[in-house]
Amino acid sequence: MTTVAPLPDKDQCAICKTETGLNSCKSCLVVFYCGRDHQKEDWPTHKRFCKRTKMTRETNWRALEHLKQLLEENPNDNPRDFFASHPDDVNAYLHVRYIYARAILRLGTRSGVEGALESCLEIVGMDRNNEQNGQDARDHVPTLFLRLGRNKECYDFLKENCVGDLEEIYACDENGALRQPADAEKLSLAHAAMLSLLKVRILIDLPHLQSADDFVGDKLPTELSDQIRSYDIGAATKIDAARMKAIEKHEDLVPLMKKLKAELKDLRVYVNALNKDYWAAILDPEKYKNMQPMYQPELPIVQALSQTYDAWAETPEALACWKGLCEDWGVEGGVADAAEGAADASDEWVDVD
Ligand SMILES: [Zn+2]
Numbered sequence: 001m002t003t004v005a006p007l008p009d010k011d012q013c014a015i016c017k018t019e020t021g022l023n024s025c026k027s028c029l030v031v032f033y034c035g036r037d038h039q040k041e042d043w044p045t046h047k048r049f050c051k052r053t054k055m056t057r058e059t060n061w062r063a064l065e066h067l068k069q070l071l072e073e074n075p076n077d078n079p080r081d082f083f084a085s086h087p088d089d090v091n092a093y094l095h096v097r098y099i100y101a102r103a104i105l106r107l108g109t110r111s112g113v114e115g116a117l118e119s120c121l122e123i124v125g126m127d128r129n130n131e132q133n134g135q136d137a138r139d140h141v142p143t144l145f146l147r148l149g150r151n152k153e154c155y156d157f158l159k160e161n162c163v164g165d166l167e168e169i170y171a172c173d174e175n176g177a178l179r180q181p182a183d184a185e186k187l188s189l190a191h192a193a194m195l196s197l198l199k200v201r202i203l204i205d206l207p208h209l210q211s212a213d214d215f216v217g218d219k220l221p222t223e224l225s226d227q228i229r230s231y232d233i234g235a236a237t238k239i240d241a242a243r244m245k246a247i248e249k250h251e252d253l254v255p256l257m258k259k260l261k262a263e264l265k266d267l268r269v270y271v272n273a274l275n276k277d278y279w280a281a282i283l284d285p286e287k288y289k290n291m292q293p294m295y296q297p298e299l300p301i302v303q304a305l306s307q308t309y310d311a312w313a314e315t316p317e318a319l320a321c322w323k324g325l326c327e328d329w330g331v332e333g334g335v336a337d338a339a340e341g342a343a344d345a346s347d348e349w350v351d352v353d
């Protein structure tokens with residue numbers, strides 16, 4: 001289980017982590033340095049990814065120029081018709097745009113994640129035929145929102161992109177069976193995984209709350225922050241000594257924590273039905289990362305890991321919290337048992353060209 005530091009709030013020098021007086025690498029544009037010395041020092045490590053990023057950005061730019069040229073040649077097309085009448089050209093652009101997003105993500109900086117999110121949102125907006133590039137980008141968006149600490153936007157995106165009520169479609173009955181058959185079109189594996197992480201984040205944060213006002217602003221989905229406010233955390237903790245406050249505060253939150261845990265239990269079953277390896281894979285990613293056969297389409301589990309794992313690893317305590325929950329439920333590591341989930345469902349989930 002590897003936990004890495006969350007993304008910093010601001011860009012930093014790749015060597016000394018200073019946040020002021022930075023200039024970006026002129027080639028990839030998303031890695032920053034305080035000066036020439038640190039850029040030189042980083043170059044041996046940075047070189048390979050930097051060159052690749054520059055190359056994909058240029059390919060991206062050429063594909064965009066090609067689209068612009070087509071638009072100029074067909075001035076009477078409105079952009080919507082244009083996408084319908086030139087699907088191959090649009091898809092070629094979306095494809096390189098997604099490759100570019102993946103390339104800047106590998107650089108591991110805040111600007112890289114922001115740029116990848118921007119690219120993925122653009123792809124989702126342009127992809128009118130629900131092609132593979134659009135699906136891949138759509139699957140990637142919630143992770144990028146979470147990595148940037150934009151929890152509310154993550155939740156809103158998940159809600160917009162699912163067919164039906166987000167909080168209902170993964171629910172189980174009292175016997176632990178999915179109330180509806182798992183349907184990848186309703187909530188994809190990557191989306192269900194990130195909804196799980198969002199709920200884990202709230203579960204971790206609740207006991208540390210000083211007051212309901214901690215959740216003011218854009219940190220949480222409105223539905224959840226309203227619920228938290230309704231427990232009136234602040235009022236319950238005003239009179240007592242500090243320690244008592246903490247305990248009362250905690251007790252006050254017990255019903256909400258119980259609810260979150262029950263939802264997470266359902267989500268575990270839902271994800272298992274889509275891919276029986278996912279929960280084992282986030283606890284032991286190295287084992288699964290190397291499963292990719294040469295010259296073969298990415299395995300669904302490898303793709304799901306590459307789309308979601310960073311958000312788990314960058315959330316302090318998230319993987320430990322998940323492991324603890326699974327132990328409480330008597331399912332160590334969250335691995336599916338024989339009776340639960342459709343073992344073959346994962347094969348249908350993604351169809352990589
Ligand atoms: Zn520096």
Ligand SMILES: [Zn+2]
Binds near residue numbers: 025027031050
């Ligand atoms: Zn660079």
